[in-house]
Amino acid sequence: MMYFTQAEIDRIILEDLPLHDETTRALGLPDAPGDLTYTARQPGVLAGMAPLRRLAQSLGLRAEPLAADGDATVPGQAVLRLHGNAHALHITWRQGLNLLEYLGGIATATRQMVDAARAGNPRIQVAGTRKAHPGARRLQHYAVLCGGGMVHRAGLSESILVFAQHRAFLPGVDMAQLVARAKAHSPEKFVLIEAENEDEALAAARAAADGVQLDKMTPGQLAALVPRLRALQPRLILNAAGGIHPDNAAQYAASGVDVLVTSSLYNARAADFGATMRAA
Template identity: 30%
Template sequence: MLTPKLVTDVVERALAEDCPWGDATVAASIPTDLDFQANLVAREPGLFAGGAVFGETFHQIDPDIHVTNLVPDGTAFSAGDVLASLSGPAAGILTGERVALNFIQRLSGIATLTSLFVAHIGSVDSQARIADTRKTTPGLRALEKHAVSAGGGINHRFSLSDAIMLKDNHLAALGATADSELTEAIQRVKATVGHTTSIIVEVDRLEQIEPVVAAGVTGILLDNFSVEDLRTGVQVINGRCTTEASGGVQLDTVADIATTGVDVISVGAITHGASSLDLGLDAS
């Protein structure tokens, strides 16, 4: 997913935004022949993500900047740990500093929050996995989903092109407002696509489960169900398709949700609600 071209393109856009016609401060104050050394230092504990875009930022600014000892994505760190070292032209390092930090602070925040959700469900007897959603920053989805993977989560569909997911408004638009109409409506959709296309259907009531399963779907998304209803829903489905819990999942509720037997717990908050970590670049 995180291809070299994608990394190159996203860094190009970020640098074009931040220094469209150069860095006025650096041009006025930093000699072109001045070298500089700095360390990337963690101000708080967390889990690292974004090494590829961090390195690419400085490479695009000036290929003579060397990034060394960069920790791998997924590395846990403590406050005060050195996560990378830089050396080379001071002008380039100072120009690229903010963009590079913006990337890794954001992505490390996502990886760290994801790892907390993963740890919470790891504390109970469950086979559930934490998944992201499409609630990502426009233009940064691939980076943010990569950060989820670095944090121990799994990726849901990357885009609308990847799978069919029929939600309440899709079903309403199809006229399937009654539970008795669900099976036929879903089967009409199935008839229009190939056999390899996944079909996931969102339900918000226990009564919808049986007619949806009867249509032969790949998975059911149990949206905003109580823990008790999730447990009942999983029993009704009984392994006939993948089960996914979604809707308002929080750190203090995710372990209980995991004990219901669902296969996947999708959490929009791990991307749209993650706080950037405090990482800084210190002269060495």
């Protein structure tokens, strides 16, 4: 689903291993064969297996996957078993748990949001933003994908998203001129305008923007505005952003928008996994 570079995997290893494992050195731990098994302790959605398997293989361990990213897990379910030498198993142990728990929490929260939203609109998409933790965005985006969501915008180079902060530096440029300028300079890029009120949204639709991101509007406001925007431009992509959570996702989805955009997924409570190690 996503490719993780060796440099990314090495950073995860080196973060926890700046020199060596001092505990195994101090204890004189034999470098004997063994295995390490990761087990889910609660229901959820699995994420983090792909980078964890790459990490383990980079340290010379043999990975025996027992489940796949995106699978639903139940308490007591073993998801991965690693085989190899004790030193590599101990290096992998904690970072492996970190990947499964933090990414699993995001994937589980994403699945819950998607399920809630599709009760209001079966075709709705839930998108994670780039407002992720610095340095962890690709991993967090991966977890959103594992949970059945999509990536709203991987980075600044991907698409054109015009905020009020951009317009503040272009006081003499109206919406039509702004959209025309963006399309002239980047004809292959999707042009999305964030609108904070009805007037801005209607102006963006009239200016032939490809999409409008409706920020911090209530489901009721959206339900009234969406038909007017569609009348101006039937193929307009409409995003709702701000204040969306599982309790109101169905209402937002039922308003007629195409995508629910949220960064709340990255603040999900971590999943709970156990790790059992034994000598062979």
